[in-house]
Amino acid sequence: MELTPCSCMMLGFFAGLLVGIVPLIAGLKQDNVGLGMGGFLVSALAGALLGVLPALPLAGVCTWVAVRKPHGSPAIVAPTRE
16 A cells, blocks of 8 residues: 555544544543543644644643643633732
């Protein structure tokens, strides 16, 4: 089987989908559906465009953020003016 650029992108995309399941499940368990879905999509896109090597650390970071961030709290806390 000859590996064309299109087939390499498809393989990377499916590898990114497989890796992206981890932040998706972590986000669903922590009730952070948006972060879990974002990690899933970021991993899939990184896998398709850059390969599986960048998709792995991105999935790890997205999983860590989904687990660490409590539900309902803002991602960035801006200082308030008094």
